[in-house]
Amino acid sequence: MVVSVRSKPYIIPEYSLTSDLLAYLTCGLQYRYQNKGTLPPSMPVQLWFGNFIHGVMEEAYLKWKEEEWKDFPWEWETQIREIEMEIDKRMRSRGLYPPLNLFCSFTMETDEEKKGLCPDHLHPHKLVASLRAEKSINTWGPHLFPLIDDHEVRLKGLRDMPNYKEGLSRSNYYGVTGIVDVLSSVQLEEASSKNLIIKYLHQEPIFKEKLDNLDSDSYEIIVDYKGMNRPGVGSPSWQHHQWQVQTYAWLRSKQPEAKPVMAGILFYLNELHHFKKDLQELKKQIKNNETDVLPDKEEYKLITSWKMSEDMPIISDNYRNLRSIHIIHIQKPLINESLDNFDKVVSSIEGNILNEIGGKGIQNSWKANPERRTCDACDFKTFCKESDLIKEITVP
Ligand code: SF4
Ligand SMILES: [Zn+2]
Known part of the structure; x- marks a missing residue:
């Protein structure tokens, strides 16, 4: 008797634009711990x-x-x-x-x-x-x-x-x-x-x-x-x-x-x-000409001359x-x-998954993006070898 072998289930991986693709672009390793982990x-x-x-x-x-x-x-x-x-x-x-x-x-x-x-x-x-x-x-x-x-x-x-x-x-x-x-x-x-x-x-x-x-x-x-x-x-x-x-x-x-x-x-x-952190970021954007929405002359002065040690201007x-x-x-x-760009992101995620399935371990399989701002607010920094930040409580 020939026993038929059950074929592998046909699964189409599904990616949400925000909680998968954009999250992966922020930091692939954080995304892995967040979405595919068995952690609490x-x-x-x-x-x-x-x-x-x-x-x-x-x-x-x-x-x-x-x-x-x-x-x-x-x-x-x-x-x-x-x-x-x-x-x-x-x-x-x-x-x-x-x-x-x-x-x-x-x-x-x-x-x-x-x-x-x-x-x-x-x-x-x-x-x-x-x-x-x-x-x-x-x-x-x-x-x-x-x-x-x-x-x-x-x-x-x-x-x-x-x-x-x-x-x-x-x-x-x-x-x-x-x-x-x-x-x-x-x-x-x-x-x-x-x-x-x-x-x-x-x-x-x-x-x-x-x-x-x-x-x-x-x-x-x-x-x-x-x-x-x-x-x-x-x-x-x-x-x-x-x-x-x-x-x-x-x-x-x-x-x-x-x-x-x-x-x-x-x-x-x-x-x-x-909050102060936001205003500091805004001040930086304005000074470095990195924003498309500039304040009028008066507010420009107010924001760019403000210092962290001072109260926030209105x-x-x-x-x-x-x-x-x-x-x-x-x-x-x-x-x-x-x-095209999201295809590349999916290709990268799928590549990382195959690395992990291949036994490379999580931290060596997933592309980390250790940027100060992201790591600061990341729950996984305590054991992420890519981040040596001081652990502190942050707001988004
Ligand atoms: S600490 Fe930084 S590099 Fe490590 S997972 Fe979090 S965001 Fe990524
Ligand atoms: Zn309360």
Whole structure:
């Protein structure tokens, strides 16, 4: 009797643009420990906050849509806190626990005894994550929520596996995924003339030109949120976010209900509430001519003459908002370039996996990127041989 051999399961590896590909670009080794490890769940501060703020914005939109709370600003204690606790609960159920210096998840009623890193027992405390959540909702909610046509749209596409080798590669395809909010031209046209997002869009000459030459009667804009500051022009993050948005547009264009995607908007939500470290980074960007959003003369002086030992100067809402919104125009050549770049990232990840399967050990298999800022906020620095940083508590 011939016993048939069961063939290997056919698995197509799936990569999320943000939590896999961009995370790998930040540091491959951190990504490995984070995503593919058997370690207890732990999460780099930056990633936790990115997930949290994303969830908060989505949940806030739903509350707004259900007509529960239409008027802004929302109060932190009676409204926003409820959303934060819901998102924290959901993240915990996925094993993602908040860094205690970032978020107070205690309540007065049940956690009298606990203090964590809160200043006292009078919970809840509006720590870093909450300060930023409040600003994000109250700054962008009134302008953004009325423009959203479809929220949390799941995007998915298949690509040929780069450098496919039969018998060696895990699959001949890979999947790429993402989640976006979609704004439609219908909502954009109906919006109030005071809408800030519309104002910023119309200030962009490329947007106007594309609008004039559009051969469809409707279009879309895709939106994503970043729990970070606006990166410097030409920095790796700047470039990676360009690739991300162009790739999202490509993925969206494959969906039958999609209209032409004109632009992508990234919201850099940390710009809305600065701490000293953020201001120091901004000062550096301005002085080195690394930012595309410069302050006016007066604020320029205020920021560039400020020193860490001093109190922070007051920065105008106008400048904060401008820094927080990044409009990226969708262009065919850039889409192709971005897809090529992500193919290279997947090829690199797959190569690292094969190294590890081949027995090289984790730290020798995965490409580390020991940059000061990333290592500073990395939970794995205690045993990462690439990093000899002093262990300290950081905020994103
Ligand atoms: S400590 Fe630095 S090099 Fe090591 S895994 Fe973390 S980010 Fe990467
Ligand atoms: Zn507290």
